[in-house]
Amino acid sequence: MSVPQGFMESLLEWVDDNMQRPLRIEDVAKQSGYSKWYLQRMFTGWAGKSLGAYIRERKLQLAAADLKNTSDRILDISIRYGFDSQQSFTRTFGKKFNTSPGAYRRTGEETLN
Incomplete structure (x- = not known):
């Protein structure tokens, strides 16, 4: 399934924003104008x-990046990015x-997988 490069780039920009x-x-599907099923197939291809991954x-x-560059509490960072709890964020x-x-x-690791 062919997907226009500009379409995905603008959609990912919206996702990042x-x-x-x-x-x-x-x-995301509503923003794209496609059904969630069709969008997921297009995105995976x-x-x-x-898309969820x-x-x-x-x-x-x-x-x-927030952990490395801010002194915000881990709980606040986990909430900022939509995790249900700090435990869920830590596990993920x-x-x-x-x-x-x-x-x-604490270690200030530069490289993550």
Whole structure:
């Protein structure tokens, strides 16, 4: 399925601009003008991963940058990026980066997977 490059780039720009709010696939689909099912198929074909995985990974990348560059509490960062709790954020962060948010902040690791 062919997807125009400009379409996806503008859609991802919108996603990035709305990353600090609860972002559901339905919201992205509404913005795109496609059904959520069709959009997910298009996105997976274009990006090689699901839209949900992209959003989750992007939120974790932004949270990691906040951990490194701010003194905001981990709880506040987890809420900022839409996690249900600090425990949920810590578990998801650990699965992705093999370290806890607190350990990441203390060590100041530069490179994450």
